[in-house]
Amino acid sequence: MTVAASASRAAEILSRPVSLGGLTVPNRIAMAPMTRMFSPGGVPGEDVVSYYARRAAAGVGLIVTEGTYVGHESAGQSDRVPRFHGEEQLAGWAKVAEAVHAAGGTIVPQLWHIGMVRNQGEPPVADAPAVGPSGLRLGATEPTGKAMTQADIDAVIGAFAEAAAAAERIGFDGVELHGAHGYLLDQFLWEGTNRRTDAYGGDRVARAKLSEEIVAAVRETVSADFPIIFRYSQWKQEAYRARLAETPEELESILTPLAAAGVDAFHASTRRYWVPEFEDSDLNLAGWTKKLTGKPAITVGSVGLDGGDFLKSFQGEGAEVGDLDNLLDRFERDEFDMVAVGRALLQDPQWARKVLDGRFDELAPYDAAAALKTLS
Numbered sequence: 001m002t003v004a005a006s007a008s009r010a011a012e013i014l015s016r017p018v019s020l021g022g023l024t025v026p027n028r029i030a031m032a033p034m035t036r037m038f039s040p041g042g043v044p045g046e047d048v049v050s051y052y053a054r055r056a057a058a059g060v061g062l063i064v065t066e067g068t069y070v071g072h073e074s075a076g077q078s079d080r081v082p083r084f085h086g087e088e089q090l091a092g093w094a095k096v097a098e099a100v101h102a103a104g105g106t107i108v109p110q111l112w113h114i115g116m117v118r119n120q121g122e123p124p125v126a127d128a129p130a131v132g133p134s135g136l137r138l139g140a141t142e143p144t145g146k147a148m149t150q151a152d153i154d155a156v157i158g159a160f161a162e163a164a165a166a167a168e169r170i171g172f173d174g175v176e177l178h179g180a181h182g183y184l185l186d187q188f189l190w191e192g193t194n195r196r197t198d199a200y201g202g203d204r205v206a207r208a209k210l211s212e213e214i215v216a217a218v219r220e221t222v223s224a225d226f227p228i229i230f231r232y233s234q235w236k237q238e239a240y241r242a243r244l245a246e247t248p249e250e251l252e253s254i255l256t257p258l259a260a261a262g263v264d265a266f267h268a269s270t271r272r273y274w275v276p277e278f279e280d281s282d283l284n285l286a287g288w289t290k291k292l293t294g295k296p297a298i299t300v301g302s303v304g305l306d307g308g309d310f311l312k313s314f315q316g317e318g319a320e321v322g323d324l325d326n327l328l329d330r331f332e333r334d335e336f337d338m339v340a341v342g343r344a345l346l347q348d349p350q351w352a353r354k355v356l357d358g359r360f361d362e363l364a365p366y367d368a369a370a371a372l373k374t375l376s
């Protein structure tokens with residue numbers, strides 16, 4: 001296929017609208033959630049409004065915001081990461097949602113609790129302990145934090161539900177629950193950090209119980225057609241090779257209760273979207289997620305990181321690399337429903353527009369230093 005043919009195929013496939021629960025997203029491109037520290041006091045200001053609005057105006061169909069803390073004293077540890085509670089903070093977020101809508105996009109906040117990753121003494125609540133399923137940091141054998149009591153669990157569930165209610169009230173299009181990368185919900189899902197012997201620990205189904213209860217509480221709090229996206233990963237921030245599930249059956253045992261509790265779409269976080277998840281199948285993690293749950297799935301991982309990736313497929317290196325034709329083939333097989341793009345969209349706010357217009361020749365090679373400048 002020529003570059004021009006590939007570009008027009010990308011434009012055609014990625015321009016199709018898609019439904020996630022009750023939400024219609026105008027095209028298949030999502031912005032992946034990326035933590036930023038530009039919100040002093042947890043309040044997103046005008047610069048945050050324009051950061052997201054620019055990308056929506058340039059064709060991103062669905063923005064998943066940077067992780068934003070739910071209203072629990074131990075949820076975070078930075079005073080510059082935005083919070084999703086408090087009057088001033090929510091007023092700031094309302095302006096973000098309004099501007100994204102005015103630009104033609106849709107937007108969900110990524111609701112976040114970091115759990116045991118927190119260091120005590122840090123803001124926003126300095127004396128709040130780090131909390132987690134067993135008070136264990138990933139890889140540790142001795143607790144350094146607090147094993148959550150039932151009261152702590154109830155408080156966290158309530159904080160997620162309140163944040164979701166706020167999201168609906170101030171005009172967001174849905175919520176994404178951050179169940180990935182080694183933070184609180186993933187600390188429960190992962191056997192290495194969850195040693196509980198009560199109903200929240202044990203097999204995979206028990207370890208998924210906190211996530212399941214949060215989904216159910218959110219579902220009960222928001223309107224029936226207000227979408228809940230659940231993001232999860234096999235890998236963790238501090239353990240790229242960790243796996244929650246070694247087989248499709250194991251994965252199914254985690255995802256089925258979450259889908260039943262009210263998840264409308266899953267966001268399966270992988271670092272490279274073209275890597276098959278299990279043996280004997282080419283399906284990636286999002287592909288398996290959709291197949292096992294019947295829910296829409298969002299894929300992610302190294303899309304568009306190098307302008308050269310687009311060209312490699314024309315030089316016969318096809319399936320081994322993350323070229324866009326590989327992605328489009330998977331879309332055509334209905335393996336997943338949307339693609340999230342992270343770093344490429346940091347570097348080039350116009351990335352989605354160029355791809356949707358078939359202007360591959362204007363895509364610049366990825367430059368990490370330039371991209372990451374937008375984050376600090």
Ligand SMILES: Cc1cc2nc3c(=O)[nH]c(=O)nc-3n(C[C@H](O)[C@H](O)[C@H](O)COP(=O)(O)O)c2cc1C
Nearest residue numbers: 032033034035066067269300301302303341342343
């Ligand atoms: C700077 C940075 C911050 C990130 N912060 C978050 C986050 O807050 N929540 C999350 O779920 N993933 C986060 N991620 C992961 C991204 O959402 C995405 O999955 C990852 O970057 C792979 O996509 P990409 O290859 O298109 O960049 C972050 C990634 C980067 C590079």
